[in-house]
Amino acid sequence: MKKLTTLRKRIAELNEEIEWATNAPLPKDEVIARNDAWVDRLANKWAPGFDLFGPNARPDEAKLLEAEGLLSGRSVGEEAQLVGRAYTDLAPMMAALMPEVVKALLKRYVDTAQYEAGPPSADRPEIIQSLNAERLKLEREEESLIVEAEAAGQFIDRREDVDPAVVLEWVT
Numbered sequence: 001m002k003k004l005t006t007l008r009k010r011i012a013e014l015n016e017e018i019e020w021a022t023n024a025p026l027p028k029d030e031v032i033a034r035n036d037a038w039v040d041r042l043a044n045k046w047a048p049g050f051d052l053f054g055p056n057a058r059p060d061e062a063k064l065l066e067a068e069g070l071l072s073g074r075s076v077g078e079e080a081q082l083v084g085r086a087y088t089d090l091a092p093m094m095a096a097l098m099p100e101v102v103k104a105l106l107k108r109y110v111d112t113a114q115y116e117a118g119p120p121s122a123d124r125p126e127i128i129q130s131l132n133a134e135r136l137k138l139e140r141e142e143e144s145l146i147v148e149a150e151a152a153g154q155f156i157d158r159r160e161d162v163d164p165a166v167v168l169e170w171v172t
Helices: 001-024 026-043 059-074 091-097 099-110 123-150 164-168
Strands: none
Touching: 026 091, 026 099, 091 099, 091 164, 123 164
C-alpha cells in the first residue's frame, strides 16, 4: 500500500518537526534576554550585609564574616562545607557589583556559539499545535486505510506510536 507508506513517512517527519519545535535551542536574542534576567535575579539575591540606612547604621557581623569567608575562600556554616574544600557561590555578588560585565561575558559566549536555533518560545505552542493537528488528521487517514485493508482480509500492523484515541475511534 503505497498511500499508507507515504502517510507513515509524513507522520514520521511530523514527529521530528514536533520534537524540533519542542526542544530546539532558543534564538540567540531570546537566550541573551533570559541570561540578562537571570543576572538581575542573581543580583537581587545578594545583600552587602551592612545596615546602611537603619538607626544603628553599622555592619552586620554575621554578614561580614560571610563576606570574609567568600573573599578568602573559607567556608562559613555547614551548608558551605565540601570534603576538604570550601564552597562559595560568588555569582550573586558578581551579578550585583558588576552586572554589565557579567551580561557582556554571557552575551559574548552566546554570540560565538554555533548552532541552529529553533523558533522563539512564544511561537512554539502555536507551531506544535498546528503540527499535532496535521499529524492527527494523517493518523486518522492511516487508520481508515488499515481498517479498509482488514475488511478486505489484509492485516497491517499499526505503528507503535499511533495515538490510541485514533484507533479507538474506529471501535464500535
